[in-house]
Amino acid sequence: MSTPNSTERTLVLVKPDGVRRGLVGEVLRRIEAKGYALAAVQLLTASDELLAAHYAEHEGKPFYAPLVEFMKSGPVVAVVAEGQGVIPGFRSLAGATDPTAAAPGTIRGDLGRDWGLKVQQNLVHGSDSVESAEREIGLWFPGL
Numbered sequence: 281m282s283t284p285n286s287t288e289r290t291l292v293l294v295k296p297d298g299v300r301r302g303l304v305g306e307v308l309r310r311i312e313a314k315g316y317a318l319a320a321v322q323l324l325t326a327s328d329e330l331l332a333a334h335y336a337e338h339e340g341k342p343f344y345a346p347l348v349e350f351m352k353s354g355p356v357v358a359v360v361a362e363g364q365g366v367i368p369g370f371r372s373l374a375g376a377t378d379p380t381a382a383a384p385g386t387i388r389g390d391l392g393r394d395w396g397l398k399v400q401q402n403l404v405h406g407s408d409s410v411e412s413a414e415r416e417i418g419l420w421f422p423g424l
């Protein structure tokens with residue numbers, strides 16, 4: 281488990297909707313404005329294999345196939361952010377999974393839309409635990 285005082289790393293993804301809408305800079309700005317450091321940034325289009333590994337915990341859920349299709353629909357920006365409590369901290373910056381329920385002041389609350397689609401196109405991903413973060417960083421940035 282992470283604690284607010286531990287320095288740690290998290291994996292952030294700006295999802296294809298965020299890249300298409302020109303919100304990469306806005307997401308990075310919010311990460312940096314909060315005081316987190318950018319340790320790595322990469323633009324890439326994810327492969328089936330990478331997404332299957334990244335989303336293994338969701339395999340079999342109704343939104344899994346549309347989620348993978350959405351995540352392959354264009355380039356994403358993968359980011360490793362560092363700082364005290366950055367794992368829960370970035371999830372606070374991101375806001376609730378459903379952009380229509382996310383609080384104002386959060387990335388999803390301020391910028392997210394309800395597109396009426398089968399999967400939440402909610403602009404960003406953030407790791408949810410130290411274990412997830414290290415696993416996901418290893419997938420998106422092998423060797424980092």
Ligand code: RTP
Nearest residue numbers: 343347376377398399400401402404405406407
């Ligand atoms: P993330 O992993 O992207 O940071 O988001 P999260 O923890 O808030 O949400 P999670 O439960 O891990 O779900 C991963 C992503 O799957 C899509 N999703 N769509 N019912 C739906 O339409 C639905 N549920 C989940 C979202 O893109 C979510 O971020």
Ligand code: MG
Nearest residue numbers: 405406407408
């Ligand atoms: Mg998640």
